[in-house]
Amino acid sequence: xxxxxxxxxxxxxxxxxxxxxxxxVEGVELTAVASRNASLDGVACFSTLDEMLGHADLFEAVxxxxxxxxxxxxxxxxxxxxKHVLLEKxxxxxxxxxxxxxxxxxxxxxxxxxxxxSRFAPAVEPARAFLAQSRIRSVRIEWKEDVRKWHPGQxxxxxxxxxxxxxxxxxxxxxxxxxxxxxxxxxxxxxSFPENRAAPIAAALAFSDGAGVPxxxxxxxxETRGEIWNIMAETDAGSLTVADGGKRMLVDxxxxxxxxxxxxxxxxxxFAELAATGGIDVDLSPLQHVADAFLLGRRHVxxxxxxx
Amino acid sequence: xxxxxxxxxxxxxxxxxxxxxxxxVEGVELTAVASRNASLDGVACFSTLDEMLGHADLFEAVxxxxxxxxxxxxxxxxxxxxKHVLLEKxxxxxxxxxxxxxxxxxxxxxxxxxxxxSRFAPAVEPARAFLAQSRIRSVRIEWKEDVRKWHPGQxxxxxxxxxxxxxxxxxxxxxxxxxxxxxxxxxxxxxSFPENRAAPIAAALAFSDGAGVPxxxxxxxxETRGEIWNIMAETDAGSLTVADGGKRMLVDxxxxxxxxxxxxxxxxxxFAELAATGGIDVDLSPLQHVADAFLLGRRHVxxxxxxx
Numbered sequence: 001x002x003x004x005x006x007x008x009x010x011x012x013x014x015x016x017x018x019x020x021x022x023x024x025v026e027g028v029e030l031t032a033v034a035s036r037n038a039s040l041d042g043v044a045c046f047s048t049l050d051e052m053l054g055h056a057d058l059f060e061a062v063x064x065x066x067x068x069x070x071x072x073x074x075x076x077x078x079x080x081x082x083k084h085v086l087l088e089k090x091x092x093x094x095x096x097x098x099x100x101x102x103x104x105x106x107x108x109x110x111x112x113x114x115x116x117x118s119r120f121a122p123a124v125e126p127a128r129a130f131l132a133q134s135r136i137r138s139v140r141i142e143w144k145e146d147v148r149k150w151h152p153g154q155x156x157x158x159x160x161x162x163x164x165x166x167x168x169x170x171x172x173x174x175x176x177x178x179x180x181x182x183x184x185x186x187x188x189x190x191x192s193f194p195e196n197r198a199a200p201i202a203a204a205l206a207f208s209d210g211a212g213v214p215x216x217x218x219x220x221x222x223e224t225r226g227e228i229w230n231i232m233a234e235t236d237a238g239s240l241t242v243a244d245g246g247k248r249m250l251v252d253x254x255x256x257x258x259x260x261x262x263x264x265x266x267x268x269x270x271f272a273e274l275a276a277t278g279g280i281d282v283d284l285s286p287l288q289h290v291a292d293a294f295l296l297g298r299r300h301v302x303x304x305x306x307x308x
Numbered sequence: 309x310x311x312x313x314x315x316x317x318x319x320x321x322x323x324x325x326x327x328x329x330x331x332x333v334e335g336v337e338l339t340a341v342a343s344r345n346a347s348l349d350g351v352a353c354f355s356t357l358d359e360m361l362g363h364a365d366l367f368e369a370v371x372x373x374x375x376x377x378x379x380x381x382x383x384x385x386x387x388x389x390x391k392h393v394l395l396e397k398x399x400x401x402x403x404x405x406x407x408x409x410x411x412x413x414x415x416x417x418x419x420x421x422x423x424x425x426s427r428f429a430p431a432v433e434p435a436r437a438f439l440a441q442s443r444i445r446s447v448r449i450e451w452k453e454d455v456r457k458w459h460p461g462q463x464x465x466x467x468x469x470x471x472x473x474x475x476x477x478x479x480x481x482x483x484x485x486x487x488x489x490x491x492x493x494x495x496x497x498x499x500s501f502p503e504n505r506a507a508p509i510a511a512a513l514a515f516s517d518g519a520g521v522p523x524x525x526x527x528x529x530x531e532t533r534g535e536i537w538n539i540m541a542e543t544d545a546g547s548l549t550v551a552d553g554g555k556r557m558l559v560d561x562x563x564x565x566x567x568x569x570x571x572x573x574x575x576x577x578x579f580a581e582l583a584a585t586g587g588i589d590v591d592l593s594p595l596q597h598v599a600d601a602f603l604l605g606r607r608h609v610x611x612x613x614x615x616x
Contacts, residue, residue: 072493076518094600095403096593097493100518160497160606185380185405189468198606210384210408285404292402294602298468298506 003028003084003272006059008049008074009066010035012154013088017117018065021264028268032058049074053081061111061275064088067156068163072097075112079104084111084275086267090170090287091115093161102282111274113267114282116174120266121246122259127231128179130251134237139180139215141231143172144223147201148307157199158305164199166290168229169219173286175231175246176217182209186289189297194305201305205293311336311392311580314367316357316382317374318343320462321396325425326373329572336576340366357382361389369419369583372396375464376471380405383420387412392419392583394575398478398595399423401469410590419582421575422590424482428574429554430567435539436487438559442545447488447523449539451480452531455509456615465507466613472507474598476537477527481594483539483554484525490517494597497605502613509613513601 005022007014010033019040022030032044034052039045046052049062061084064074068090078085079101091114092098098114105112118124145168147157156162163170176184188206193199201222207215229245241250249257274281313330315322318341327348330338340352342360347353354360357370369392372382376398386393387409399422400406406422413420426432453476455465464470471478484492496514501507509530515523537553549558557565582589 072518094494094604096491096596096600100491100493161604183404183408185408186402187405193607210380288404288599291596291599291603292404294605295599296402296469297602299501299607 001027001276003061003275004031004059005029005061005063005086005268006032006034006052007063007065008034008052008078009064010038010040011065014065017264018063022268024265025268025272027272049077053077056081056083060084061086061271068093069156069159069161072101075101076104079108079110079112082108082110084113084271086113086115086271089114089116089174090163090290091282091284092287095284095287095291098282098284098287102280105280109278111271111278112280112282113271113274114284115267116171116178116283116286117263117267118171118174118246119178120263120270121175121261123242123246123249123257124175124178126249126257127240127242130237130240131179131233131235132181134235136180136213137234137236138213139176139231139233141172141176141215141217142228143169143217143230144220144228146224147221147305153307158197160198162199163290164197165201165203165219165221166293168221169203169217170286170290171245172217172219172229172231173289175242176215177283177285177289179231179242180209182211183285184209184215186292186296189293190300191293191297192300192302194303195301196304196306201302203293203297207289309335309584311369311583312339312367313337313369313371313394313576313579314340314342314360315371315373316342316360316386317372318346318348319373322373325572326371330576332573333576333580335580357385361385364389364391368392369394369579371579376401377464377467377469380409383409384412387416387418387420390416390418392421392579394421394423394579397422397424397482398471398475398598399590399592400595403592403595403599406590406592406595410588413588417586419579419586420588420590421579421582422592423575424479424486424591424594425571425575426479426482426554427486428571428578429483429569431550431554431557431565432483432486434557434565435548435550438545438548439487439541439543440489442543444488444521445542445544446521447484447539447541449480449484449523449525450536451477451525451538452528452536454532455529455613461615466505468506470507471598472505473509473511473527473529474601476529477511477525478594478598479553480525480527480537480539481597483550484523485591485593485597487539487550488517490519491593492517492523494600494604497601498608499601499605500608500610502611503609504612504614509610511601511605515597
């Protein structure tokens with residue numbers, strides 16, 4: 001039984017990942033798209049979700065690829081219409097707005113899937129298994145990239161709810177919370193805001209796991225020498241590195257795993273599984289850590305950011 | 309069976325509320341105090357919680373009245389020693405840090421009570437009952453006071469994790485989340501930070517309940533003409549006002565209830581009940597809304613705040 005999916009929001013992430021990944025997954029088919037300005041060949045195109053829901057027989061599921069601000073309303077409408085819903089990350093502009101969606105999905109007997117694409121990176125499960133069997137001494141995250149390269153023209157990321165550097169940083173937190181044996185909580189947060197922007201361009205975070213293991217994270221959007229997306233754990237079984245956003249795993253510098261990125265294909269396989277049973281998969285802990293980082297954050301004002 | 313309580317942190321809230329309230333509650337007794345600089349006549353006094361835990365036979369329960377920053381560590385130590393723990397509001401400096409405490413309390417078979425003193429105000433339960441039977445059209449919160457009067461010399465409230473104007477504002481949110489029939493979520497947040505401070509002095513918030521009922525909140529610490537601590541709901545059954553922090557309830561301007569504040573006595577009666585059964589009472593929704601308000605907040609810089 002094929003799961004027919006409609007995408008809302010035909011921006012960068014939808015074109016780069018969702019559309020080509022759906023095409024590779026058996027049992028999932030893209031049948032409709034809602035986008036204000038763009039259209040896609042070969043599928044039914046609409047301007048808005050509301051208009052698309054007027055042709056509800058075209059699809060069983062909706063993938064929301066719009067910015068987080070305003071996503072609650074779209075998810076509410078799609079769930080109310082009895083559609084399974086996939087949420088791009090972050091699942092909302094606030095933590096509190098997601099909980100009522102869970103309740104609504106249960107009421108309607110449909111699936112809600114808050115995706116964290118980095119959790120589907122190939123090194124995540126092996127890293128979790130490694131850490132489960134070792135004694136962790138410390139963890140250090142470096143997650144640095146060039147915002148001009150990765151978020152060209154995306155003004156919403158600089159607006160409240162757009163998360164700023166936490167938009168990539170939350171990927172690291174989604175891996176961290178998946179591979180550590182114990183939950184962590186934030187103890188220190190320093191946020192660097194460009195003087196002309198409402199969201200941070202860099203963040204330095206410290207966490208504790210309640211058992212004395214220090215966890216530090218350094219997020220920066222001003223890295224122009226290439227991407228650094230690494231999580232390093234010092235353990236009694238050696239130094240573990242989840243490298244390149246989770247595509248590679250190293251132990252004491254030796255490559256243990258190096259696989260291509262098929263995160264979004266895995267996301268759609270999982271979505272099809274969930275939809276078959278009306279399953280709910282919503283873990284808000286990465287977004288909770290970001291909210292806590294703003295709550296506990298000390299703000300530092302840095303150089304204005306001008307895109308070009 | 310008397311519950312013997314030890315207080316940690318002998319600051320303003322402990323002296324104004326906890327100490328005198330405990331004295332009025334049957335079945336609860338203050339037997340020890342830990343404070344860096346202060347002592348109290350008639351009870352055992354220690355400099356630190358650790359030192360006090362060396363005399364653990366003096367008490368079964370610990371009330372943490374220190375600032376939120378650093379409270380997790382104290383709560384962890386007290387729970388680990390097998391003591392019931394009461395947390396002053398807010399229950400932590402972050403949302404995430406409280407969850408592991410719940411798990412620890414369960415493991416130890418002791419109580420954890422995250423208090424929201426305003427929920428024990430006399431108008432709260434009647435207001436909840438009124439709203440449960442009426443159709444709400446809109447809700448408006450005004451929570452304004454003079455920070456110089458209510459928080460003299462409390463530098464921690466201006467530090468990250470100290471919440472600023474949300475320190476009183478969270479009282480309003482604790483009432484709001486107790487009296488509304490449906491959960492709300494934040495949709496807009498404007499935060500005014502004094503140019504020399506790390507926490508806001510005013511906040512303007514908008515919430516939705518997912519059913520189209522607008523909820524607005526206006527928090528301000530610059531009100532010098534007297535306190536305004538009101539929640540007003542327009543309904544088909546009339547205009548409800550929870551006034552004076554919950555001491556009075558009015559419907560269409562007619563006073564329905566006007567009772568003195570006995571919030572903290574009620575808190576300690578509830579704590580004794582919980583301790584008798586190892587019960588857990590931890591609702592983080594007020595703090596979650598504050599974290600969301602920082603996450604989604606647009607920052608505005610206002611005049612420096614100098615205390616005197």
